[in-house]
Amino acid sequence: xxxxxxxxxxxxxxxxxxxxxxxxxxxxxxxxxxxxxxxxxxxxxxxxxxxxxxxxxxxxxxxxxxxxxxxxxxxxxxxxxxxxxxxxxxxxxxxxxxxxxxxxxxxxxxxxx
Amino acid sequence: xxxxxxxxxxxxxxxxxxxxxxxxxxxxxxxxxxxxxxxxxxxxxxxxxxxxxxxxxxxxxxxxxxxxxxxxxxxxxxxxxxxxxxxxxxxxxxxxxxxxxxxxxxxxxxxxxx
Numbered sequence: 001x002x003x004x005x006x007x008x009x010x011x012x013x014x015x016x017x018x019x020x021x022x023x024x025x026x027x028x029x030x031x032x033x034x035x036x037x038x039x040x041x042x043x044x045x046x047x048x049x050x051x052x053x054x055x056x057x058x059x060x061x062x063x064x065x066x067x068x069x070x071x072x073x074x075x076x077x078x079x080x081x082x083x084x085x086x087x088x089x090x091x092x093x094x095x096x097x098x099x100x101x102x103x104x105x106x107x108x109x110x111x112x113x
Numbered sequence: 114x115x116x117x118x119x120x121x122x123x124x125x126x127x128x129x130x131x132x133x134x135x136x137x138x139x140x141x142x143x144x145x146x147x148x149x150x151x152x153x154x155x156x157x158x159x160x161x162x163x164x165x166x167x168x169x170x171x172x173x174x175x176x177x178x179x180x181x182x183x184x185x186x187x188x189x190x191x192x193x194x195x196x197x198x199x200x201x202x203x204x205x206x207x208x209x210x211x212x213x214x215x216x217x218x219x220x221x222x223x224x225x226x227x
Contacts, residue, residue: 004156033215043203043217056214090156098215099145099164099207104156 001026004105006091012111018079021108025072025093031055032074033098034066037088037107046089048098049074055097078110086112115140115208119218126194127226134189134221136204144208146187147215148178152200160202163187174198199225 005024013019025032034046045058049068066076072093078085088109092102116139126132138144145164149157161172168180178189187204204218 035215035217042219043205045214045216048214056212058214092157097213099213101147101159101162102215103159104149106154106156 001028004091004093004103006089006105006108008108009106010109010111012113013081014113015081015083017081018077019081019110020075020077021089021091021110023074023076023091023093023105025074025091026103029093029095029103030072031094031096031098031102032068032072033092033094033102034074034076035090035092036060037090038086043090046076050097081112083112086110115144115206115216117204117206117216117218119202119204119221121221122219123222123224125224125226128196129193132189132191132194132198132223134202134204134223136187136189136218138185138187138204138206140185140206140208142208143180143182144206146178146180147205147207148172148176148187148189149203149205149217150174150200151203151220157203160189194223194225196225196227199223 007022031050033048047057048055052068063079068074088107090107092104094102118137147162148160163170201220
């Protein structure tokens, strides 16, 4: 089976712009979660989607949003980018809920200038 | 809210030596527990997981972890480290009452000397 894929792998944006990141889960997986990884804060949970419904959300401002499509593919959007949004954004999928164990993609490296 | 503590930020071992990475969690009940490994520039790879049952869990790449309820710990071990094990290791718990989420520790960076 192909693993979790994320596009694009690298992205450079300017403050104030918005960005959309994409994630394709492992075939058959219904849950997709998103995480932000930074050197200072480590790995932080953004949100989890299961069967197109957001199940849980982390402590991030409303500028961070996401959605999941009927084929389980997911996108996350960050509006009005700030310098502090520079991070590695990781997507993970699992067959059922995230507690079963998640499989991570390689991440999208976002740099905000 | 749950939390995860990995007391060691950086550990250096010699190739062939044994390894133990520490993880302590804070949660009212027994959470789901995981260890992940991240190589430079890569995503995270699931090493092993504990849900219930036998407290000694076997994972991939020769790793194992032991759940100790009395100590709220889930330490990762490997009897003989290989140079390719050099990476960052993350302990994580899945818990949260009405808002289940995966919470990670800050990670332990493992350096392996030849």
